[in-house]
Amino acid sequence: MGHVAFGVAAASLVARATGTADSTALWMGAVVASGIPDVDVVFPLLGLSKRYHRNATHSLLFAALVTTTAFAATRMFELKPGTSVELAWIAALLSHLLLDVVTTGPTLGRLGWGIPLLWPFSTRRFHVRRPWFVGDRTESHTFRDTLREMREDALAIVPSCAVMILLVRFWPSL
Ligand SMILES: [Zn+2]
Numbered sequence: 490m491g492h493v494a495f496g497v498a499a500a501s502l503v504a505r506a507t508g509t510a511d512s513t514a515l516w517m518g519a520v521v522a523s524g525i526p527d528v529d530v531v532f533p534l535l536g537l538s539k540r541y542h543r544n545a546t547h548s549l550l551f552a553a554l555v556t557t558t559a560f561a562a563t564r565m566f567e568l569k570p571g572t573s574v575e576l577a578w579i580a581a582l583l584s585h586l587l588l589d590v591v592t593t594g595p596t597l598g599r600l601g602w603g604i605p606l607l608w609p610f611s612t613r614r615f616h617v618r619r620p621w622f623v624g625d626r627t628e629s630h631t632f633r634d635t636l637r638e639m640r641e642d643a644l645a646i647v648p649s650c651a652v653m654i655l656l657v658r659f660w661p662s663l
């Protein structure tokens with residue numbers, strides 16, 4: 490939920506900057522793009538190690554591959570979302586990586602849950618010293634932990650993003 494809110498906020502910022510009109514494609518694309526890096530949660534859900542999460546799909550290289558594939562697909566199927574809509578989608582996709590970095594504090598960082606932005610060229614995992622929106626979380630082990638984090642995300646990230654979206658949309662042009 491936090492990723493969708495942050496992704497839509499990032500897309501709305503780009504849409505405002507480029508003067509892009511509202512459309513279903515713009516917002517639905519932003520919602521989808523903001524969640525793409527977490528496709529890797531299917532591995533733990535299939536019973537594999539949870540360490541498969543936050544790996545290759547959380548890298549800038551993967552974001553570039555997704556972008557290139559999406560561009561090729563829109564050209565192949567003659568969909569013409571327009572450059573500014575595509576830019577908003579890219580912003581939503583990249584916002585996922587940014588949000589994961591800024592909500593990962595030193596404790597999770599020490600446990601190896603930082604974001605491998607430069608994979609496969611570097612093993613460095615990015616996190617921050619003081620997380621935004623949330624506290625210095627540790628690993629969640631139970632379903633209850635996950636639910637608590639989701640509630641925390643909904644209460645901390647979603648309202649901040651809602652304010653940002655409203656400001657971006659209704660701030661008068663100079
Ligand atoms: Zn993620």
